[in-house]
Amino acid sequence: MSSEGIRFTVEDAVRKAAVLIEALSWIRRFRGRYVVIKLGGSALEEEAAVKSFLTDVIFMRTVGMYPILVHGGGKAISQAMNEAGIEPHFVNGRRYTDEKTLEIATSVLANQISESLAQEIRAQGAQAEPLHFGTRNCLLGEQLTLQAEDGSPIDLGHVGYVNDIDQGLLAEVCQADAIPVIPSVALDASGQKLNVNADTAAAALARILKAEKLVFLSDVPGIFLDRHDPGTLVSHLETERCRALIKDGTIDSGMVPKVDAALEALASGVGKVHIVDARLPHSILLEIYSDRGIGTEIVK
Ligand SMILES: Nc1ncnc2c1ncn2[C@@H]1O[C@H](COP(=O)(O)OP(=O)(O)O)[C@@H](O)[C@H]1O
Numbered sequence: 653m654s655s656e657g658i659r660f661t662v663e664d665a666v667r668k669a670a671v672l673i674e675a676l677s678w679i680r681r682f683r684g685r686y687v688v689i690k691l692g693g694s695a696l697e698e699e700a701a702v703k704s705f706l707t708d709v710i711f712m713r714t715v716g717m718y719p720i721l722v723h724g725g726g727k728a729i730s731q732a733m734n735e736a737g738i739e740p741h742f743v744n745g746r747r748y749t750d751e752k753t754l755e756i757a758t759s760v761l762a763n764q765i766s767e768s769l770a771q772e773i774r775a776q777g778a779q780a781e782p783l784h785f786g787t788r789n790c791l792l793g794e795q796l797t798l799q800a801e802d803g804s805p806i807d808l809g810h811v812g813y814v815n816d817i818d819q820g821l822l823a824e825v826c827q828a829d830a831i832p833v834i835p836s837v838a839l840d841a842s843g844q845k846l847n848v849n850a851d852t853a854a855a856a857l858a859r860i861l862k863a864e865k866l867v868f869l870s871d872v873p874g875i876f877l878d879r880h881d882p883g884t885l886v887s888h889l890e891t892e893r894c895r896a897l898i899k900d901g902t903i904d905s906g907m908v909p910k911v912d913a914a915l916e917a918l919a920s921g922v923g924k925v926h927i928v929d930a931r932l933p934h935s936i937l938l939e940i941y942s943d944r945g946i947g948t949e950i951v952k
């Protein structure tokens with residue numbers, strides 16, 4: 653080997669060591685702390701990205717953090733509905749959920765998506781436990797009733813929100829070294845299944861657990877001031893600014909429930925909320941274990 657080659661190898665190794673050292677303080681700080689990670693339906697579409705993301709989650713667990721995976725699957729539910737000849741219908745961003753839709757949504761979320769995420773975690777040599785109505789249930793909820801502008805109730809069918817969680821179950825699963833995988837389906841007091849928006853389910857979990865962090869993995873690098881200009885990605889936002897960006901329409905569509913949920917979580921004691929790109933390999937590790945994140949962080 654030439655001396656040039658040797659120098660490159662040593663420099664390269666030193667650089668790798670520096671990366672580990674940078675991570676050390678963050679690893680120490682987050683040991684034994686809950687981090688709620690929400691994986692959106694758009695991010696779930698890319699198999700290779702999901703595999704690499706799950707490797708990151710396993711890394712987090714291995715260095716002592718308690719990652720909790722909450723997932724949606726809106727696109728897959730809509731596709732399954734179309735295949736069953738049912739037209740998806742949304743009211744104020746929530747899927748109108750009649751009996752048949754509930755059956756499809758809960759089956760896609762729990763039986764297909766949670767199971768396949770857990771299988772992939774196991775295939776990568778770690779432990780995972782799907783927690784839902786068909787296994788051991790973690791999310792408890794109530795029916796959600798929205799109001800129209802004239803004050804009349806809006807019928808959403810079997811749609812709910814999370815009002816409590818089984819904290820003992822989560823602690824038991826995390827301490828047994830497994831990664832909880834939770835679909836956005838809650839059970840009400842009578843055992844009725846409720847379809848819950850996954851952003852709000854993740855935020856409720858983070859809020860009740862007073863998690864260190866709530867991370868949304870989506871199909872954008874973070875929040876843009878102008879969605880057509882990649883140079884306008886904002887790396888740091890405070891709650892007041894977020895409210896203003898929603899009000900003036902800079903933040904719209906699918907980003908609104910995420911940011912609303914983020915503000916609610918921060919108000920209830922969650923340390924920080926991050927919005928990162930699920931398609932970028934190792935985005936979550938770069939966001940959490942390095943001095944400069946790569947997505948958008950939202951703080952109180
Ligand atoms: N200011 C903004 N910056 C970035 N994305 C935005 C913004 N406003 C709206 N969006 C939209 O929000 C979408 C993410 O929400 P959504 O599609 O519901 O994702 P998920 O399936 O991950 O929940 C982005 O793909 C983007 O189109």
Ligand SMILES: CC(=O)N[C@@H](CCC(=O)OP(=O)(O)O)C(=O)O
Nearest residue numbers: 693724725726746747848849850
């Ligand atoms: C009530 C309601 O709308 N539930 C959502 C649950 C899945 C979800 O939120 O998935 P994403 O994270 O991919 O959007 C739905 O049926 O689509």
